[in-house]
Amino acid sequence: MKVLFIGGTGLISQAVSRLAVENKVELFLLNRGQHTVFAPEGVQQIRADIRDVDRCQVVLKEHQFDVVVDWIAYTKEHVEADLQLFRGKVGQYIFISSASAYQKPPTHYLVTESTPLANPFWKYSRDKIACEEHLMQAYRVMGFPVTVVRPSFTYGNTMIPAALNSSKHPWSLVQRMKQGLKTVIHGDGTSLWTMTHNTDFARGFLGLMGNALAVGHAFHITSDEVLNWNQIHETIAAAAGVEATTLHIASEFIAEQIPELRGGLLGDKSISYVFDNSKIKKFVPGFQATVSFAEGMRRTLQWFLEQPEYQVTDEEWNHQMDSLIAAYESRSQNRV
Secondary structure, three states: OEEEEEOOOOHHHHHHHHHHHHOOOEEEEEEOOOOHHHOOOOOEEEEOOOOOHHHHHHHOOOOOEEEEEEOOOOOHHHHHHHHHHHOOOEEEEEEEOOHHHEOOOOOOOEEOOOOOEOOOOOHHHHHHHHHHHHHHHHHHHHOOOEEEEOOOOEEOOOOOOOOOOOOOOOHHHHHHHHOOOEEEEEOOOOOEEOOEEHHHHHHHHHHHOOOHHHOOOEEOOOOOOOEEHHHHHHHHHHHHOOOOEEEEEOHHHHHHHOHHHHHHHHHHHOOOOEEOOHHHHHHOOOOOOOOOHHHHHHHHHHHHHHOHHHOOOOHHHHHHHHHHHHHHHHHHHHHO
């Protein structure tokens, strides 16, 4: 099977890339070549910027792919460019959407692929919905062979997953815990959530690649383990060998103080979500997520300990957290 990944070195896609190569997939990565450290040995690199459609038409001119996966399409314009590049030239096109596109607030806690798509809180999610709708219209009208995959919170060695952590230097959360500084949990920490290890996601995803029955369908691929945010923080702290000092702050207050977090909190992580994975298990027989969050965090913390260059604290994020805590405590004292 000849496959093209657009991107292919991100947190989720690097795990899929590794598994694809292990399974003898002829894998090409089209990207700017800036993160080759995360590209597995055995892939073939095509250096180009996917946003430069003219250049991509040149470098892809001689290629025909069984599967194309765009890991970095975020807007309707992005997927329209993919339609121009790959219409009539690919057996299956997989669009990476987001589980945050599902209905917010939900009318039912259990999410299936038929749950409506609607998120008034987060433009990122609405853009993903627009992409899905555009591609499905292309499938219905022109037969464009699209499959949609909606990841939820998926992590791996390089991520310490929490609703409030530095995306640039994720070690920052663990460092706060180790120093005995307060770490913030949104709400009361009891809303339900699902964390999925990227190696588990990769096994489900590989079963969809080249699967003709999956064309025209949407899937999410998550763990069946359900935790609340208090348990998530406790698990991270346990993996780090510490006991965290936590502070619960309402999501609305956090969004008021740090507006850029509004979408990700009010439009995603502050809401209880449990995923029904019956569909991916039906289309990929034998798929089952096997990495518990406790085991995943053990692997992640071990990786960071073995990679001291990644044990970097984001001082800007630290200051942001300190300011948030100070604002919350000040308001709480004024109410007494």
